Amino acid sequence: MHLSAPSSPDPSLGLLPDALQRRPKLFLALLCLLLWLPGFFTLPATDRDEARFAQASRQMVESGDHVRIRFGEEERNKKPAGIHWLQSASVHVVEATRLGTRDMIWPYRLPSLAGALLAVLATFHWGRAMVGRRAALLGAAMLASCLVLVAETHIAKTDAALLATIAGAMGLFGQAYLRPTAFSARQAAGFWLLLGLGILLKGPIGPMVPLLAGITLAVSDREASWLRALRPGWGVPLMLAAAAPWFIAIGIATEGRFFQQAVGGDMLSKIGSGEEKHWGPPGYYLLTFGIAAFPGAWIVLAALPNAWHDRLNPPTRFLLAWVVPSWLVFEAVQTKLPHYTLPLYPALMLLGAAWAINPMRSPPGRWWRWIGIAGLVGVAAGLAGLALGAPWYLERRLLPAGLLAIPAAGVLVFLLLRAARLRAWGRAGLLGALLAVPLYAAVLEGVAPHLTPLWIAPRLAAAVEARAPGLPAGHFGITGHSEPSVLFAIGQDVRLLRTGTDAAEFLAGGPGRVVAVGDRAEADFRRRATGLALMPEEIASVTGFNYSRGRWVTLLLYRLAS
Template identity: 25%
Template sequence: MDIKVSISGKMVEKWFHDLQQRPVLAVAVSSLWLLVIGWIAFGWNLGNVGLIDETEPLFAEASRQMLLTGDWITPFFNGVTRFDKPALIYWCQAIAYSIMGVNEWAARTPSVLSAMGVTVLAFYTVQWYFTQKDELEQVTNLPRRYLTAAVAAALMVLNPEMIVWGRTGVSDMLLTGCIGSTLLCFFLGYAQNKRAIVIANWQFPNQWYLASYVLIAGAILTKGPVGIVLPGLIMIAFALYVGKFWQIWREMRPILGMVIVLVLSLPWYILVTWRNGWNFINAFFVYHNIERFTEVVNGHSAPWYFYFLVVLLGFAPYAVYIPASLVKLKLWQRSYWLKQERSQHLGLFVSLWFLGVFGFFTVSVTKLPSYVLPLMPAAAILVALSWSDIFPISQNPTPTHLASLRISGWINVAFITFISIALFNLPQIVGPDPAAPKLYAEMEKSGILKYGGIIWLIIALISSILILTHRYRQIIIINLVGFTAFIAISLMPAILIMDQQRQLPLRELSALIVELKQPNEELIMVGFKKPTVTFYTKQNVNYIKFSQAALKYIQNPGFSKTKLSLLMLIEQEKFPEMKLQPDTYKSLATKGAYHLIRISLPRVNKDKLNPS
């Protein structure tokens, strides 16, 4: 066995050595790897799945309105100002529309590019870090250098959290791209500034610091104050830990940097405030920033341990290696880190990055799964670094690291076994979906839940064999291979079935509305709010929450004097609550759980219906 490992190790090292001798080939292979994993995670069937209610169409439609009206300052949805998020995501989507047309691909392109941008930068950062490590150790460990970077990139994109938000046209991935890239650029600027250089105050010691300020401006234009507060806190914590706060302060040229940030981000805030006044200030700064941090907004409360579960499931199945990765770095040994070269502080930096984001949003009162998305790049690098010691084929881990890998490996086996069992029993765990009654029946009919469960059982079995035979270096690769197989065989078909059952009926009804709607005929939606209808019909929709309110609305005598009819979209099971007489309406179509009818307003008022 040792002879085989030695031979295979030499072959791998020779291959990487040949790759290193051909820089163009090295770049080509790296680019191909990044493109393949990026396409699997974000590009595959991206445009074949309709917009997903309720958040994604809010962004997509506001961006379409921006392109249509030419108003690039104030976002609108359904005829009402939308101040949930700043303008950058709308600008990006509107630009994508102008290039690619108004479609799902274009709406999601900013998220895809953001995810791939931070992944590429992380790949470069990890590869650069090990290049510097090789120089310090006076070795040439090419397998460690390239394999760790490749694994870090794969871990970053092949996890549920990144896949969900990287394929969704909302602002969360754009924010993650900006914040993640800001922090990586900051680290590269810090690590590459090895000695003091006398330069003018209006110059940066390297361009990485400049890039970090530009990206902070992008984060502010994506989400608001958190775009500078969150990365700023992480940078400050890192600078204080390494005892170089004032040195880094001088290097970063903070006054010049803040000028750049303000010049890039402030004009839109000034213009939107000038145009909308207190409405914008109250909606954006007070409600969507201050109150979200200090109070429960929109019912999004959760217990203090909420983000432990989010990270465990969102970074599955690799999250079980995070505790061991943090322990391996020994953050409590500050004296050790102070002796290290700047370039060797990557592990320390991503640890503070991970803990900073996790702690910041744990303190926040309003909690959502997407809030901790900016820590996923740090988690990926953190776990990849912990495996880097055993990627050289000819080397073995230390006894301490070996014990850590064994314990984490068995936890990994238990966790993916749990995932497998959960997939076999998913319909019973989740319960029925009123908006798609046939969803789980279709999934069970297709067998994708069973296939997904089998995949993870196989991965658990293989991982167990690897642990028992002490072949630890293959475990993380098996996890990645298993997750890729899960995407191809189970997850992607499940996404398509969910789209067919939940969203396709609304798209079909929207197309019918566009075809049948008469001039001056209003469209109302009763009992639920599905913004995709606004996007796909390209017209405003009157959302009415309760049946009684809808009855009072259509019974208004003055209403029938100006309009002869209106279109109503309502859930089938809610329709009897309207108690409409047969001669007052005409059923136009029924799709999925939804019913489209045309109501004759004069007849409704003539019959004097009583509200339910």
């Protein structure tokens, strides 16, 4: 299998109007917006990572301190400040244009959406030189519709923005590998600056992917003519210069605590153990790929055996070097989450798309094909079942959008399998990206924002405002539900209390205070309140499902009886 697409028109992509085929970047941008905007504005802040990142960025906006990262009263020395700068900038722009405020979650999601869009466009732009124009268009569309990327665009954290830097850097690396004599100094500077930005977003992950790819290519090719084209002599200092000022500043500001906690606490704990119960066995990412890369995963899986047989072809070789060594590293690390392998998805989608539109492709093996089809059907059915079943489980009701998700999933599966039977794999790939739009919209816009029990923090904030309006800063405490979304919904001065005993003592600490007590801590709270001769008055209650812990919780709001 050769990755270059044929020069004649490919009927498998004839689904697009001629106007959009002539403007592929416009088509990709429109597709991304259709896929990603449902739920973008309406989903409340989610626990735990999104609320932590957004709250830290809001405190950066309010304090004007763009060096130190704080969450509530604590230093957050885990990740560099790059994403917080981007989120702070987006909040300033949104407030300057009066489109929203810093108390809304969607302004903090804008860097994720922009990063994902840039990654999709970079996949098409640089992919053309590797797999041809039509395959690059298909691969970028498949990337845009990946379930994991759709999820990341709705979460205000680093991974979608990081994907943009890696997709751009690896695209430039591919140019240096395939045509080293034509690679300019400006392109080399872009490569190293993108890696520097990646370091500011998520530390060593950005440089790791091209480093491992470069080592793999040098060993397999037994030469590295591309290295001179990348100009590392001044490129590496340029990369370090882009990131070093903040690292020096944060080292001084925290007296070295940032490096101790970020490297010794966060990074090494993820490598050596399953941090926050996010453990997975070897093979975890392969087993979950069908879910994370839905609806294009089955095409990628069908293409991989052919890609391996074609590994002597330079574009295929480069794309495999992009994927394989970093994939093995992620599999070896103890802490595992589906989005960790996202930086490898542009290469995987390009490999899948190149195979799909190649008329000389070899068909996938029978068992390999059935595994891919089972994954496609299973994930589509799972999304439809989730849209239908979640409202029933949480509230004993059905939502109209949940009912619509069933035919949306059914049509997607039927048309994709029909295209596969006709061996129109390119058409199947593009149909998957297009037909994912109504399915995702049903789940993310029609169902998820309306699952009231899931969104405890906004309802708690509304109850506090209704029953204790104008509560002074520092006068609200909570125990039994100390999730980051509470700080984002109510404010950084919320006192996060460990036990019911602490809650009673907080309530006794001054007049006008309000405390929220989880049902599991209520007995300790009342026992200590009796010991302190307090007469707490219950003013409201909020019941919901804490999805971070997988259990129901009831929060009782108390203040001292007047």
